[in-house]
Amino acid sequence: MSTETTLDELPMAKALNAGLRQALADDPKVLLMGEDIGPLGGVFRVTEGLQAEFGKERVVDTPLAESGIIGTAIGLALRGYRPVCEIQFDGFIYPGFDQITSQLAKLTNRGGGAFSMPVVIRVPYGGHIGAVEHHQESPEAYFAHTPGLRLVSPSTPNDAYWMIQEAIASNDPVMFFEPKSRYWPKGPVDFTASAAPLHASRIVRTGTDVTLVGHGAMVSVLLQAAEVAQGEGVSVEVVDLRSLSPVDYGPILDSVTKTGRIVVAQEASGFVSVGSEIAATVAERAFYSLEAPVLRVSGFDTPFPPAKLETLFLPDADRVLEAVDRAMAY
Amino acid sequence: MTDSPTVRFLTAGGAFEPTPGAEEYASYLERIGETELRRFYRDMAVVRRFDQEGTNLQRQGQMALWVPSHGQEGAQVGSAYAARPQDHIFPSYREHAVGLVRGIDVLAIVELLRGNTHGGWDPTDPSNGNFHGYCLVIGSHSLHATGYAMGLQRDGLVGTGDPEVDSAVLAYFGDGATSQGDVSEAFVFSASSQTPNVFFLQNNHWAISVPVTVQSRTPLYLRSRGFGVPSVQIDGNDVLASYAVTAKHLDEARAGHGPQFIEALTYRVGAHTSSDDPTKYADQAQHDLWVSRDPIIRLEKYLRSLGEGDAFFAEVAAEAEDFAADIRHRTLALTPPDKALIFDNVYSEPHPVVTEQKQWLERYEASFDTSPEASSVTKEQA
Ligand SMILES: Cc1ncc(C[n+]2csc(CCOP(=O)(O)OP(=O)(O)O)c2C)c(N)n1
Ligand SMILES: [Mg+2]
Numbered sequence: 001m002s003t004e005t006t007l008d009e010l011p012m013a014k015a016l017n018a019g020l021r022q023a024l025a026d027d028p029k030v031l032l033m034g035e036d037i038g039p040l041g042g043v044f045r046v047t048e049g050l051q052a053e054f055g056k057e058r059v060v061d062t063p064l065a066e067s068g069i070i071g072t073a074i075g076l077a078l079r080g081y082r083p084v085c086e087i088q089f090d091g092f093i094y095p096g097f098d099q100i101t102s103q104l105a106k107l108t109n110r111g112g113g114a115f116s117m118p119v120v121i122r123v124p125y126g127g128h129i130g131a132v133e134h135h136q137e138s139p140e141a142y143f144a145h146t147p148g149l150r151l152v153s154p155s156t157p158n159d160a161y162w163m164i165q166e167a168i169a170s171n172d173p174v175m176f177f178e179p180k181s182r183y184w185p186k187g188p189v190d191f192t193a194s195a196a197p198l199h200a201s202r203i204v205r206t207g208t209d210v211t212l213v214g215h216g217a218m219v220s221v222l223l224q225a226a227e228v229a230q231g232e233g234v235s236v237e238v239v240d241l242r243s244l245s246p247v248d249y250g251p252i253l254d255s256v257t258k259t260g261r262i263v264v265a266q267e268a269s270g271f272v273s274v275g276s277e278i279a280a281t282v283a284e285r286a287f288y289s290l291e292a293p294v295l296r297v298s299g300f301d302t303p304f305p306p307a308k309l310e311t312l313f314l315p316d317a318d319r320v321l322e323a324v325d326r327a328m329a330y
Numbered sequence: 331m332t333d334s335p336t337v338r339f340l341t342a343g344g345a346f347e348p349t350p351g352a353e354e355y356a357s358y359l360e361r362i363g364e365t366e367l368r369r370f371y372r373d374m375a376v377v378r379r380f381d382q383e384g385t386n387l388q389r390q391g392q393m394a395l396w397v398p399s400h401g402q403e404g405a406q407v408g409s410a411y412a413a414r415p416q417d418h419i420f421p422s423y424r425e426h427a428v429g430l431v432r433g434i435d436v437l438a439i440v441e442l443l444r445g446n447t448h449g450g451w452d453p454t455d456p457s458n459g460n461f462h463g464y465c466l467v468i469g470s471h472s473l474h475a476t477g478y479a480m481g482l483q484r485d486g487l488v489g490t491g492d493p494e495v496d497s498a499v500l501a502y503f504g505d506g507a508t509s510q511g512d513v514s515e516a517f518v519f520s521a522s523s524q525t526p527n528v529f530f531l532q533n534n535h536w537a538i539s540v541p542v543t544v545q546s547r548t549p550l551y552l553r554s555r556g557f558g559v560p561s562v563q564i565d566g567n568d569v570l571a572s573y574a575v576t577a578k579h580l581d582e583a584r585a586g587h588g589p590q591f592i593e594a595l596t597y598r599v600g601a602h603t604s605s606d607d608p609t610k611y612a613d614q615a616q617h618d619l620w621v622s623r624d625p626i627i628r629l630e631k632y633l634r635s636l637g638e639g640d641a642f643f644a645e646v647a648a649e650a651e652d653f654a655a656d657i658r659h660r661t662l663a664l665t666p667p668d669k670a671l672i673f674d675n676v677y678s679e680p681h682p683v684v685t686e687q688k689q690w691l692e693r694y695e696a697s698f699d700t701s702p703e704a705s706s707v708t709k710e711q712a
Contacts, residue, residue, distance in 0.1 A: 039611040040539035063545050064468055064506035064537050092467065095510065130394045133448045134466050271683065300687045305672040307394055307445025312669050312691065322694065 007190055013183040015157035016046045016122075018191075019164035020084065024054050027082060030168055033060040033069055034086030034122075043088055044124055044183055066096035073119045074103055082118045084168055090125040091134025097142070104173045105148030116171035120164075125153075126217050126267050127299075127314050128181035130307040137304050138216075138268035143175045144245045144277070150199070151244040153177035155219035157187040158195055159242060166198040174198075177244070179216035199243040201251045207237035210324050211255040211262040213278060215241035218265050218315070225320040234328060244274050252278070253286050260291035261327040265315050270298030292330035295323045336595065337575050338565035342623040344631025351562070358574035362411075364636065370411065370569050371633060372646050374403040374626045377427040379650035380436060381600075383657050384426075384443070388604045392661050393444045399426045401567075401599030404625025405532050406502075407431060408572025409594070412580055413500050414493075418460040418482075420475035420501040422468070424532070428502065432459030437660050439464075446667045468503075469510030472529065475501035476516045479525035479589075488526045489586025496584035498526040500576070506537025508553055509545045517591070521558035526583035528576060529554070529591045532566060534598035535620075539611040551593035559589045566594025567625040597623070669695075 023030050038061040041048030051059035062069050073083035087093045108117050127136035143149050150172050154160040167174040196202050205226050212222040219240045226236035237255050256262045264275040279294040297315045305313050335351040381399045388396035406427035430436050438450030453462040465471035479499040487497045507513050520527045533550055535542050551563040564571040579590035597620035601608050673688035
């Protein structure tokens, strides 16, 4: 257990910056590449100061081409480097989709295990920032569906600090989804020890009546909902997924065995989503513990709308509570 | 195709001194007289003021984002006037001046950047001058422009010899966009099919914080030649060069002589967007140099040398003020979009999932309504 003095209050963007700095310092094979990550420090300032500190060879402003960024990262990985790619916004990852799904995800398998693909792709994702089209999407399901990729998403500055380093240390490709609306709120960071392994899910609030599961920015919404539910006499347990592929079902199943009710929430559209997968697995593995159907709360199955409508699209605490009410009605 | 020295008619000081490269384009200036020059000036000045108003409105919280066009008015206005009414325009997202020339109500740009809409104007409505939607995914639309030109070819609208019929497609993108595979593929496809495309690059020297030297070690106009698309470089802050060169190459494209690539050298005087902080990367000397090459001041000096007096410039300044005041007024009167916009037009034909979710949201919202009329509705879920 850490002492008070090892805790720093940092926003997630700064915690990521610290994690990246540590990774660059620890391993000369690590390099960062992306659009505007040098002098500008990235449009979210996650890489601020890193080029000045580690040089243009380690923190590379690339030409403007996502396929190029990921394709060359693959080549660098084949040559023994550990590239960390920044995709500027969720909606701009698709020009790199072919390199991610046909190459990055499959090369280890194609090579019969002779080499690995230690590439990290950082993707600021999700809504709540009032931005224009292509800047608020949650594309994680496309990648979760692709065998060969690992997907994680921190919800706190502390997890961000540790998980980015663990992702970089992984010999597999890791898609690192950063909930961009959570870049700014501060939270404690314990620089002495990681809170949990990279692919562990974690109970972040205990309760006895309903289990809520989510990832990224949704976790803070779930905690808000839990607080309100508490006031209404409903005891809610909240699980932070942290890892979207693989999913760590242990804590989820333990929780639902206790509560008998579960609501899975996400910003992404619900159809064929991470939430769908978790709902199906819980129904398969915890059937006899369930007092109510597994419920999902998701973004609508529509394109992310213009920013002025985003609060209607994105599940908020009320939408989660509506599902909690339905679960409790059984 | 010559080994194009930069085409320029007007020097930065506003003197009419064509470069050697400008010679083959000089005859295209015969199409315009002082009326057109005054119109060019007027539109450039109005858009400059519109852009300033956009920045102000964004700062006052009326928009989430503003995308400045400051400095690029010469490249945009000249090329836009070179297009005929039947031509089609595929912009990226900074071509406010082109939109204005083609007749869209530029309030739509405010609505787009405010977060009221993903579109803003209907490119199929002839009153919008065949000005297609803004495209925020860098380079993507270069291929749409190519495919659209293929369609014009198939429809027999190219090379008929009838100036009212023959059509071309003018596509705009930036220096950063040239690095995207899509733009190279657009060159490949347009050369392969000899489409009536003019690709208009505004090399404003920056892709957000990344200087153009990261995208290309050679002048960008050379990029397309290996793909079989002839090219030329122009001084993009000379509205006359922009007009004449675009006019010639659109003529050739309409006549069926295939695609052409124009690199307009210009400068993004403002920030990339209102979210950007150029103090982290900008080069002050470069900035100052380009400010001294301002396209509007340049044309003003030229017009004055032709005898235009203070009255005209004062009149334009007043018109620009009125334009900005009107935009401000109408921006402040904008109402939030209807929530139906989330669900409508996701598909052209009815879709059961979207229909169900739209109805669900109606009921869900109604469940929060505590007014007496709504009291019969409970917070239920079917
Ligand atoms: C595919 C894609 N990747 C990244 C971005 C983010 N982005 C928006 S504008 C921009 C720079 C574009 O530079 P340039 O093409 O030169 O056009 P300019 O903005 O200078 O007009 C970037 C990287 C994007 N919009 N689309
Ligand atoms: Mg540019």
